[in-house]
Structures are given as structure tokens and as C-alpha cells.
Amino acid sequence: MPDIKKILVTGAVGQIGSELTLALREKYGADNVVAMWRKTEPSEVLKESGPLVKGDVVDANAFAGVCDEYDIDTVVHMAAILSATGEQNPMLCWDVNMNGTINVLEVAREREMTQVLIPSSIAAFGPETPRVNTPQETVLKPRTMYGITKVAGELVSDYYFYKYGLDVRGLRYPGIISAETLPGGGTTDYAVEIYYKAVEEGKYNCFVREDTVLPMMYMPDCLKATMDLMEADVAKLKHHSDFNVGSMSFSAGELAAAIKKHIPEFECTYEPDFRQAIADSWPQSIDDGAAREEWGWAPAYDLDSMTKDMLEKLEARHKEGKLYG
Numbered sequence: 001m002p003d004i005k006k007i008l009v010t011g012a013v014g015q016i017g018s019e020l021t022l023a024l025r026e027k028y029g030a031d032n033v034v035a036m037w038r039k040t041e042p043s044e045v046l047k048e049s050g051p052l053v054k055g056d057v058v059d060a061n062a063f064a065g066v067c068d069e070y071d072i073d074t075v076v077h078m079a080a081i082l083s084a085t086g087e088q089n090p091m092l093c094w095d096v097n098m099n100g101t102i103n104v105l106e107v108a109r110e111r112e113m114t115q116v117l118i119p120s121s122i123a124a125f126g127p128e129t130p131r132v133n134t135p136q137e138t139v140l141k142p143r144t145m146y147g148i149t150k151v152a153g154e155l156v157s158d159y160y161f162y163k164y165g166l167d168v169r170g171l172r173y174p175g176i177i178s179a180e181t182l183p184g185g186g187t188t189d190y191a192v193e194i195y196y197k198a199v200e201e202g203k204y205n206c207f208v209r210e211d212t213v214l215p216m217m218y219m220p221d222c223l224k225a226t227m228d229l230m231e232a233d234v235a236k237l238k239h240h241s242d243f244n245v246g247s248m249s250f251s252a253g254e255l256a257a258a259i260k261k262h263i264p265e266f267e268c269t270y271e272p273d274f275r276q277a278i279a280d281s282w283p284q285s286i287d288d289g290a291a292r293e294e295w296g297w298a299p300a301y302d303l304d305s306m307t308k309d310m311l312e313k314l315e316a317r318h319k320e321g322k323l324y325g
Contacts, residue, residue, distance in 0.1 A: 010104070087145065
């Protein structure tokens with residue numbers, strides 16, 4: 001296991017970053033995990049649980065200053081513009097996702113850091129990729145700027161590993177579903193929104209077709225996958241920055257049906273928008289054999305167990321008038 005001492009989480013207020021920061025603080029000690037944010041105000045929980053710093057990964061000098069101030073030896077680089085938002089502002093997506101990533105890698109290389117983790121995404125795949133049981137090694141020709149930056153991010157991360165010996169790791173997240181944090185501009189946002197609307201209104205108008213199937217993962221499994229990869233023995237890793245990780249795949253209709261088991265009066269309608277084309281270019285299921293073999297990846301949740309847990313948590317908050325935090 002790497003000798004991780006002081007961790008900086010960029011994008012620490014985002015959907016994954018906010019929960020990952022808390023999980024890392026619980027494991028490594030609150031004072032040893034610094035949360036970096038840029039725009040969205042951190043929650044009170046995040047503020048009270050450990051050190052916070054405002055910063056922008058696009059500003060290389062400022063980012064380096066944060067790393068020096070806190071004596072950072074490990075960066076978990078979660079800051080990114082996601083797929084749907086990226087299509088509305090592709091140049092911003094390129095700037096944040098690519099220039100920010102290069103800045104993180106360069107600062108880490110210059111300071112000989114212990115490790116950098118840079119997540120990728122199923123957005124790295126495209127229409128030419130096999131959509132069922134998508135292989136670890138396959139065609140990477142995405143049709144979104146977000147996907148393009150993820151492919152480039154995987155390649156440049158591996159470049160830093162092989163050329164400079166920097167321990168860079170990454171995993172291709174599927175859609176992430178959380179009971180704690182709302183999503184932030186991705187194509188799989190419907191799979192989170194539907195739960196909130198089911199509890200709040202008993203109905204939801206979905207922005208993809210009923211038969212749209214995508215790989216998904218519940219947040220507890222997402223956090224486990226990320227931290228398990230961080231802690232894996234690098235000598236056992238044949239891959240580095242591009243691990244497929246799978247958990248479950250289901251259609252939007254199957255998701256609605258799972259919710260109806262708990263809320264029989266729930267109704268879901270379907271009105272596809274521009275995000276449908278993005279979803280149609282992504283895999284329906286993932287072959288994550290490399291992650292299972294090289295670092296023992298195994299998810300704990302399926303659609304039914306996730307749905308039960310999601311609805312229990314959201315309904316409890318709704319009764320307290322705190323559905324959205």
C-alpha cells in the first residue's frame with residue numbers, strides 16, 4: 001500500500017468529491033485530507049470536518065502554492081466539467097479538464113508526490129465501442145468534449161507513469177447515484193433525480209427514453225472502488241489510469257419499476273432531450289475483469305438494494321423538510 005500522508009481532493013464540493021472527502025478523512029484523519037473548492041460553497045459538514053481551501057486547478061501557480069502550504073503528497077483530482085455541461089460550453093470543458101489535469105500532474109511530478117488519482121468515465125467510449133460488456137481494451141472514440149478530455153486524461157496520466165515514474169491511477173466511473181449529494185451536469189443525472197422526485201412529487205419526467213440502458217453504481221461502491229484502487233499494491237497493477245469498474249446496468253424503465261415497488265403510485269414519463277444522443281453513444285454494460293483481477297474490485301449493491309437504501313434515506317429527510325440538504 002502506498003505511504004499516503006497528506007491528501008488534497010480537488011473538486012471536493014462535487015457529487016463524488018464531497019462524500020469521498022469525508023470518507024478519506026475518516027480513514028486517514030481529518031487534518032490529513034484537504035478539501036479544495038472553487039465555485040460552489042461547501043456544506044457545513046464539509047466545513048466542520050477538516051481543512052478547506054479555495055483554489056482553481058487551471059491556475060498552476062496557485063495550485064502549486066496550495067500543495068506546498070499543506071505539504072501535499074497525494075492528489076485525488078475530482079475537479080471536472082461533466083458531459084452535459086461540457087456540451088454547452090466545450091472550451092470551458094477542455095480548459096478545466098485538460099489544463100487542470102496537466103497542472104496537477106506537473107505539480108505532482110515536480111514535487112515527487114506519492115500518488116495521483118484521476119478518475120475517468122464511461123464517457124471515454126463512443127458509438128464504435130462494443131456497447132454490451134464493453135472490454136477493458138477497446139475503441140476510444142467519444143463524441144463529447146467531456147469524453148475526449150477523459151481519453152486524453154487517461155493517456156497523459158499513463159505517460160506520466162511510464163516516463164516519470166509518477167504513480168498515477170484512474171478508473172472509469174459509470175453513472176453514480178447518491179442519496180447525499182445531487183449530481184452536477186452529467187448525462188446520468190436522471191438516475192439520481194428520479195429518486196428525489198419520486199419522494200417529493202410522486203412523478204418524474206425523464207430526459208432519456210424508457211429503454212435507455214446505462215451502467216450505474218451506488219455511491220458507497222464508488223467510494224470503495226476509489227479508495228481500494230488508491231490502496232492497491234502498484235506492483236500488482238498491469239493497468240493504471242483506465243480501469244473499467246462495473247456494478248449494475250438497467251434501463252430507465254427498470255429503474256422506475258424498482259421505485260414503484262416501494263411507491264406504487266409513482267409515475268414516470270419520458271421526454272428525451274439532447275442528452276439522449278450522449279447516452280446512446282455510451283456502453284450498456286461493462287467488463288471490469290481487470291479491476292477484479294488486479295486489485296480485487298467487487299461491488300456490494302444491485303438495483304433493488306440500492307433503491308431500498310436510497311428511498312429510506314430520502315424519505316427520512318423529506319419528513320424532516322431536508323430532502324435537498
